Amino acid sequence: MSTASLRRDHDLIEKVIKAMESTIQLLSDGKQIPESILLPVIDFSKNFTDVCHHSKEENSLFPALEQAGMPRNMGPIAMMLIDHERSREIGKEMENSAKDYISSGNSTKLISDMQQYVEHITEHLWKENNRLFMMAEARLQYVAKKVDKELNDIEELKLKETGKTREHYEQLAETLIRDVSQSRN
C-alpha cells in the first residue's frame, strides 16, 4: 500500500511528539532540560520530519494524487502544503528559542513554540492519517508499487543528504523517551 511507509514515519514522529509533550510539562514545572534532549528534538524535526518525510509526500505522494485527478492548488493537497510550510516556520522559531534557552535559561518562548509545534503537527498527522491517506489508498492502488519505490528512494536520498540513517532516527526517538522520563526524577 502506497501509504505504509508514510504511516510508519508518522508513528516515529508521534513518538518524538510524545517526548516533546513531556518536555513541555517539565519546562513548565521549572525543570532544567539539557541540550542532550533539545538538540535531538530539533535535529529530528528538521531533518527527519521536514527534509525526509515532507519530501516523500511532496515529491511522490502529492504528484501521484495530482495525476489521479486531485488538484494541487486547492483542496487537501494545497492544505497539506500550507501545513508543511507552517511547520517549517514554527520549527525555525523553536530552534531559535531552544538556542536562547540553552544560553539564557529562559524557557517562556521555548515552551510556547514547542506547544505550537506539537499542536500543529498533531493536527496535521491526524488530517493525513484519517483523510488524505484514506483517499490515497482508494485512488492510488494502480500505481502503489511505483509510489512505494519512489518513497523508498526519496527516503534513502534525503537521509543520505543529512548524513543519518533511519535506524539513527528510530534510536533517537527511543533515547529521547528514556531521557525525558529520567529527567522527571
Ligand SMILES: [Fe+2]
Ligand atoms: Fe504531511
Ligand SMILES: [Fe+2]
Ligand atoms: Fe505526513
